[in-house]
Amino acid sequence: MAVQVKVPTILRTYTGGAKAVEASGDTLDALLSDVDSRHEGLRGRLISEDGSLHRFVNVYINNEDVRFLGALEAPLKDGDTVTILPAVAGGSAS
Amino acid sequence: MRFDSLVDSVGHTPLVGLPHLSPSADVRLWAKLEQNNPTGSIKDRPALWMVAAAEKEGRLQPGSTVLEPTSGNTGISLAMVCAQRGYRLVCVMPENTSSERRQLLLMWGAEIVSSPAAGGSNEAVAVAKRIAAEHPDWVMLYQYGNPANWVSHYESTGPELLADLPTITHFVAGLGTTGTLMGVGRFLREQVPGVKIVAAEPQYGDLVYGLRNIDEGFIPELYDASVLTTRYSIDHVDALRRTRQLVEQEGIFAGISTGGILHAALAQADKAIAAGERADIAFVVCDGGWKYLSTGAYSGTLEEAQEALEGQLWA
Numbered sequence: 159m160a161v162q163v164k165v166p167t168i169l170r171t172y173t174g175g176a177k178a179v180e181a182s183g184d185t186l187d188a189l190l191s192d193v194d195s196r197h198e199g200l201r202g203r204l205i206s207e208d209g210s211l212h213r214f215v216n217v218y219i220n221n222e223d224v225r226f227l228g229a230l231e232a233p234l235k236d237g238d239t240v241t242i243l244p245a246v247a248g249g250s251a252s
Numbered sequence: 253m254r255f256d257s258l259v260d261s262v263g264h265t266p267l268v269g270l271p272h273l274s275p276s277a278d279v280r281l282w283a284k285l286e287q288n289n290p291t292g293s294i295k296d297r298p299a300l301w302m303v304a305a306a307e308k309e310g311r312l313q314p315g316s317t318v319l320e321p322t323s324g325n326t327g328i329s330l331a332m333v334c335a336q337r338g339y340r341l342v343c344v345m346p347e348n349t350s351s352e353r354r355q356l357l358l359m360w361g362a363e364i365v366s367s368p369a370a371g372g373s374n375e376a377v378a379v380a381k382r383i384a385a386e387h388p389d390w391v392m393l394y395q396y397g398n399p400a401n402w403v404s405h406y407e408s409t410g411p412e413l414l415a416d417l418p419t420i421t422h423f424v425a426g427l428g429t430t431g432t433l434m435g436v437g438r439f440l441r442e443q444v445p446g447v448k449i450v451a452a453e454p455q456y457g458d459l460v461y462g463l464r465n466i467d468e469g470f471i472p473e474l475y476d477a478s479v480l481t482t483r484y485s486i487d488h489v490d491a492l493r494r495t496r497q498l499v500e501q502e503g504i505f506a507g508i509s510t511g512g513i514l515h516a517a518l519a520q521a522d523k524a525i526a527a528g529e530r531a532d533i534a535f536v537v538c539d540g541g542w543k544y545l546s547t548g549a550y551s552g553t554l555e556e557a558q559e560a561l562e563g564q565l566w567a
Contacts, residue, residue, distance in 0.1 A: 166458070166461050167458045167461060168461065168465070168466065169466075203466060212466060213469070213471070214466050214467060214468075214469025214470075214471070215466060215469075216485070218484075218485045221455075221484050221485050221486065222482060222483070222484055222485075223451075223453075223482065223483035223484070223485070225477060225483070226477075226480065226481070226482040226483055227482075241455075241485065243455065243461060243485065244461050244466055244469045245469040245470060245471050246371075246372055246373065246374045246461060246469065246470055
């Protein structure tokens, strides 16, 4: 199974500049481990010492925030898109 | 309806059904028309509540200077309220926001300090915090952390929605300061068991996420994830498509962030249909489309508009 992982500018040093990489895994946790096997260090930037998602990192599966889908245990299926973004001050007509 | 002054007329906006975009008689969409506020956006509510709270606390006196990081609408609302109450307003805004917003701010008497486009609102917040430190006598209302922001929606937007739509099952709004979702969300959760509170967050291009380090990220102090049922990140492609659908099919001429909110509302409608459940989904129309005409969002093909919007702060 293949999942597309979109990587933000700030983390592309780990992917040789690539905006997106392919990976596999039944859960977000497994997917990030798979990504890390080819792009070493990336996982460590997304997960904090206590093992949870970094406070200032948002991860979305098909545009839905994984924190509402089970966080690292969020299930994945073939063809899903995972988007990683740093948390920034939103606009929302603010 | 009659009011003593323009400021007193904030709120009381219409809730209108979407007969063409609603998927069925049992799954219906409802638009809360916040562009009907005095300066044309939902931000009139938090602006008025934040100023009133600062007055009550004695932080504002006639002649005071108010400082605020804002990408537009909050600044415009504050400019109107401050001008009416006799305060000077200084707004810090990213240089890549639309020219209409700048013109409106200046027209209502605000002064503008530009912050770099790279970094978006993050950078505006940082610049405003620096200026505040240099001018201890200025009052930063700080919409991202001021409880009066969410309280304005808890006391006005939420009760209006429930009065107009007692059968409400979903509330969908944009996630920026998080004030709308926190305020309406808390109110509805107290009143409507099982109500779903859904956030639509704008997803920008790479430029806006140009942080030097993940640790420089920003989460509004007002944000409490436990209020939300779920949260979507919507890019400008989907937001634009829905913004166009809204005006073409329902006649509602809205700003681009509203298209993103509609996209999230329709995703919830699909889920309700799939689950065979009835739904009354209310969503926020944050503002009208007027301020975004110069972005090219409403002219030419969808592809041309998408290209024009790339790299702009469209919400």
